[in-house]
Amino acid sequence: MVFRTALAAATAVVFSTTLSFAADPSGVWASEKSDEGKWIDVTIAPCGSQMCGTITKVNGGGDTSIEGMVMIKGMNPYGEGRWDDGEIFAADDKKWYDGKMKLISDTTLEVSGCVAFGIICRGQSWTRLQ
Secondary structure, eight states: HHHHHHHHHHHHHHHHHHHHHHTTEEEEEEEEOOOTTTTEEEEEEETTTEEEEEEEEEESSGGGTTTTTTEEEEEEEEEETTTEEEEEEETTTTTEEEEEEEEEEEEEEEEEEEETTEEEEEEEEEEEOO
């Protein structure tokens, strides 16, 4: 009986931890490094009922003029751990794309920019810093 109670409690803790990360990508994320070894840190936070992201730091000698720029805007919740119908700025080519995000784990966020009604997408896996 004690074993079953402990197992149920452990399962509840794991389940509640899984739900807590799946619902919120808020925090500071590091993008993947470019071929030149450059990357950006992006702070993602709620903006009303949507999620938005601001470039907070350029690393590896990149163009620091984009620091402070909003690069993710208008991401709407779209199921558990997913956001869609927003826009994402690609710092490498300085263009806006249809954007979507998917929280893979507490430390990994997939971010994609798409064209052709979401058929052709380019994405990265970002790592949570905070």
